[in-house]
Amino acid sequence: MRQQLIKSEKLKAVEQMGAAISHEIRNPLTAAIGFVQLLEDDYLSRQKRKEYLSIVKEELHSAEKVIQDYLTFVKPSISLSEEINVKSELRQIIKLLQPLANQNSVEILTDFSIIGFIKGDPQNFHQCLINVMKNAIEAMPRGGYLTISTEYNQNYITITVKDSGIGMTREQLERLGEPFYSTKGKNGTGLGMMVVYSIVRAMDGMIDVESEVGYGTIIQFEFPTITSILKVR
Ligand code: ADP
Numbered sequence: 001m002r003q004q005l006i007k008s009e010k011l012k013a014v015e016q017m018g019a020a021i022s023h024e025i026r027n028p029l030t031a032a033i034g035f036v037q038l039l040e041d042d043y044l045s046r047q048k049r050k051e052y053l054s055i056v057k058e059e060l061h062s063a064e065k066v067i068q069d070y071l072t073f074v075k076p077s078i079s080l081s082e083e084i085n086v087k088s089e090l091r092q093i094i095k096l097l098q099p100l101a102n103q104n105s106v107e108i109l110t111d112f113s114i115i116g117f118i119k120g121d122p123q124n125f126h127q128c129l130i131n132v133m134k135n136a137i138e139a140m141p142r143g144g145y146l147t148i149s150t151e152y153n154q155n156y157i158t159i160t161v162k163d164s165g166i167g168m169t170r171e172q173l174e175r176l177g178e179p180f181y182s183t184k185g186k187n188g189t190g191l192g193m194m195v196v197y198s199i200v201r202a203m204d205g206m207i208d209v210e211s212e213v214g215y216g217t218i219i220q221f222e223f224p225t226i227t228s229i230l231k232v233r
């Protein structure tokens with residue numbers, strides 16, 4: 001009974017969240033449609049046309065950002081439980097983010113332990129680390145180092161994501177993960193870390209964040225390892 005109550009409350013929260021997010025996507029799309037309609041006018045001046053097009057682009061970008069930060073989170077509720085090869089997943093994620101890193105003159109350094117499998121939904125794991133690494137790169141607009149390292153012991157795999165970026169104040173740290181909390185204005189969604197926290201929770205993991213303004217941020221994850229697999233291989 002109690003269990004059910006908790007479940008239905010959770011479901012409600014997810015539904016409310018979903019409503020808030022579809023709002024976040026619908027608003028910019030509605031704006032974009034409006035401006036596209038204005039663009040249909042044959043007698044529009046060149047300058048107006050340019051202005052409207054740049055608004056359309058901006059609105060579409062902001063809808064796309066919400067989807068990017070949130071995508072795997074709203075998948076059908078059954079999440080897979082598979083073996084995740086941490087090292088190869090991390091390599092894939094880094095490859096995906098390399099263009100963004102290059103854009104910001106960020107050098108990605110890695111130091112991976114030899115072996116490690118964890119249990120969870122690979123897509124969720126992807127989303128979680130992409131959101132965190134994207135934040136790290138975005139915190140270094142004038143370049144820096146993004147260091148990804150893993151450590152492994154019998155019970156846990158530790159994944160550390162360290163940046164030499166702008167860092168966070170105590171207040172920012174406290175609000176991290178709050179839905180829609182962002183210091184990036186139009187460039188942020190404030191959904192990335194909320195999604196990270198919920199995925200880590202679903203994977204029975206832990207997350208620890210340390211940050212210092214002007215020096216950077218260290219985000220450390222701990223996920224339980226699959227020991228049986230280690231014994232077999
Ligand atoms: P968004 O990236 O869209 O702003 P997030 O939920 O991903 O939303 O992050 C929320 C806020 O946390 C960011 O706006 C930023 O202020 C702060 N933040 C997260 N990661 C870092 C980081 N590595 N360095 C500095 N600030 C960060």
Ligand code: MG
Nearest residue numbers: 131135192193
């Ligand atoms: Mg983010």
